Amino acid sequence: MTRFASRLAFAALAPTLMASAVAAQETSIDQKINDIFAGSTGWFVNFIFSPFPGTSFPWIVAWLVVAATVFTVYFGFIQFRGFGHSIALVKGDYSDPDDAGEVSHFQALATALSGTVGLGNIAGVAVAVGIGGPGATFWMILAGLMGMASKFTECTLGVKYRNEYPDGTVSGGPMYYLTKGFAERGLPGGKILAVMFSIFCILGAFGGGNMFQANQAHQALTGVLGEFPGYITGVIFAIVVFVVIVGGLKSIASVTEKVVPFMAAIYVGSALIILIMNANMIGWAFGQIFAGAFTGLGVAGGMVGALIQGFKRAAFSNEAGVGSAAIAHSAVRTKEPITEGFVSLLEPFIDTVVICTMTALVIIITQQLVIDEATGVYLLNEAGTAIKTVGDTSGVGLTAAAFGSAFSWFPTILAIAVILFAFSTMISWSYYGLKAWTYLFGEGKAKEITFKVIFCIFVIIGASASLGPVIDFSDAAIFAMAVVNVFGLYFLMPIVKREVDSYLSRLKSGEIKKFTH
Amino acid sequence: MTDRFVVGFDGSEAAQRALDFALERAAAQGATVVIAHVLEWSPYSFLTPTEIEERHKRRTEELDRAEKSLIAPAKAAVEGRGVPVETVLRYGHIADTLCDVAKKQNAAQLFIGRNGHSPFGSRVFGSVAGSLVQTAPVPCTIVP
Structure with missing residues (x-):
């Protein structure tokens, strides 16, 4: 199988790449790797991101949005009905004081968020707005709101069908609910889906959850410190990641876990200050967002272009439907699996509806996108692929320019934020990948160490080389997780429905009570 | 019903002094001492x-360790003094939880030891004694 072959290619290439990194990135070797990799995996990437015939709308984006819509309707708009209850759970209103010392709902939410809040919120949004115009923001928010129902579904199942071991530790995630849930409903094929999911999850962990992050962290560093070889960043990052995930040095991880929310707060706080400073323009910005959402305002691809970009970036950023959050949440001990579902539905809200929208608003309000004075529509850049920006920037650069136009020191803060977000995302994905790995190969110290060492090697590869096709492939792998996961969720959603109905009726009858403080 | 004296105990010398002090008072008044x-x-x-994955396991271990190395020896050491002794083991913010224990136990008094941090250290990090002085729901004795 080609998929298997590509995995072998991954493993076989690792030492070569290390050498190439040390030999100061010989472009010829990079090129060779790119060619080999693109040749063997290109079909897979093309398949995952292929558009519907005659349009430029990738089917995978439709797959996720349709799923989110189905779950939203099936569970009766649970993300709006249950929003208040979710907040109450996170506040600890329903936590039994005798359970103090166990993981709280707040901690589960914070950890899952640190895996998703990251480059998608900073760079991804800039790409969406840069290509799709302000209108992309509207579709992004809509996709974020719908995605809340997908998270709710997958995280409830993650907790319900996890494995509990005698020593008190747990393993859960889509591979477990696909196997056990399908068996419980008497459906065939659960095991096959679980294995497919695990393979994609491991590839996604090495790629989007690791190499892409290392790569972007290096970009951020060079942006501040000037050009230097990527392997330096890679080796430093790999050592830190190694110490945390193999050495079990919790102090570094817990420092990051403390700093990341702080960075997120600084980011959102700065955005809010910029919005307040330009309060008179907020109405105009929303006008642009609504007008752009339905007319395109001269953006490449028009309204459909805005829609695709918005949906795509929302999916990239909040990972709803991908199944990764289900792995994170399933480790939490709770008497009611559904409570983790309620808590998890806040993630797409915070990630996409709040943080991503902040980025978009700042870019729009600081007027980084060039508008034609005469017609009021956006001007395209010379290539015609994206909107012309003031400083000819895109991605992280566009976000940095937007925030930098208000606070000159912001680009430095942003670089630090990108590095920390990248690090926390890597730690999260190393865990997701490990869970999929142990599902396939079994639990055991040696097997776990093997995965972790490979993971660290990929950090160096990711930082030192600009491997476009490798990154494309790993993005595709993360979305392939969603194909398998969502397919399974359709079959398992009646189980979640039963849980919701039972829980909500007990909540209404007063059987589930708040604990007074 | 006899009076109940809650003693905040962390195994330190100061905590031991607080416990001894509370035991003397309890013996005189015929009260029960609750080691918390x-x-x-x-x-x-x-x-x-x-x-997160290991939290439940760690919690079990921590409770076990606290029970074996702290609570049980403390209880054993005072068993012969003729004062009825009970124990409580809880998770939480130390001062808040001691207040909560005092309320739940219907305590008449609360006793704690003072570690004697420098005024600067206490100001920066806060001190259990300082918080209890402000928030204790029952009379609170701080033993130096």
């Missing part, structure tokens, strides 16, 4: 995915 140990814990701290 609080394991510092905040539900708002941040954990990595691996820490």
Whole structure:
């Protein structure tokens, strides 16, 4: 199988790449790797991101949005009905004081968020707005709101069908609910889906959850410190990641876990200050967002272009439907699996509806996108692929320019934020990948160490080389997780429905009570 | 019903002094002493995915360790003094949880030891004694 072959290619290439990194990135070797990799995996990437015939709308984006819509309707708009209850759970209103010392709902939410809040919120949004115009923001928010129902579904199942071991530790995630849930409903094929999911999850962990992050962290560093070889960043990052995930040095991880929310707060706080400073323009910005959402305002691809970009970036950023959050949440001990579902539905809200929208608003309000004075529509850049920006920037650069136009020191803060977000995302994905790995190969110290060492090697590869096709492939792998996961969720959603109905009726009858403080 | 004296106990010398002091008073008044140990814990701290996975196991171990190495020896040491002794083991913010224990136990008095941090240290990090002076629901004796 080609998929298997590509995995072998991954493993076989690792030492070569290390050498190439040390030999100061010989472009010829990079090129060779790119060619080999693109040749063997290109079909897979093309398949995952292929558009519907005659349009430029990738089917995978439709797959996720349709799923989110189905779950939203099936569970009766649970993300709006249950929003208040979710907040109450996170506040600890329903936590039994005798359970103090166990993981709280707040901690589960914070950890899952640190895996998703990251480059998608900073760079991804800039790409969406840069290509799709302000209108992309509207579709992004809509996709974020719908995605809340997908998270709710997958995280409830993650907790319900996890494995509990005698020593008190747990393993859960889509591979477990696909196997056990399908068996419980008497459906065939659960095991096959679980294995497919695990393979994609491991590839996604090495790629989007690791190499892409290392790569972007290096970009951020060079942006501040000037050009230097990527392997330096890679080796430093790999050592830190190694110490945390193999050495079990919790102090570094817990420092990051403390700093990341702080960075997120600084980011959102700065955005809010910029919005307040330009309060008179907020109405105009929303006008642009609504007008752009339905007319395109001269953006490449028009309204459909805005829609695709918005949906795509929302999916990239909040990972709803991908199944990764289900792995994170399933480790939490709770008497009611559904409570983790309620808590998890806040993630797409915070990630996409709040943080991503902040980025978009700042870019729009600081007027980084060039508008034609005469017609009021956006001007395209010379290539015609994206909107012309003031400083000819895109991605992280566009976000940095937007925030930098208000606070000159912001680009430095942003670089630090990108590095920390990248690090926390890597730690999260190393865990997701490990869970999929142990599902396939079994639990055991040696097997776990093997995965972790490979993971660290990929950090160096990711930082030192600009491997476009490798990154494309790993993005595709993360979305392939969603194909398998969502397919399974359709079959398992009646189980979640039963849980919701039972829980909500007990909540209404007063059987589930708040604990007074 | 006899009076109940709650003693905040962390195994330190100061805590031992507080316990001895409370035992003397309890013996004189015929009260019961409740030895309370609080394991510092905040539900708002941040954990990595691996820490979340291992949390239940760690909690079991921590409770076990506290019971074996702290609570049980403390109880055994005072058993012969003719004062009825009970124990409580809880997770949470230390001062808040001691107040909560005092309320739940219907305590008449609360006793704690003072570690004697420098005024500067206490100002920066806060002190259990300082918080209890402000918030204790029952008379609180701080033993130097």
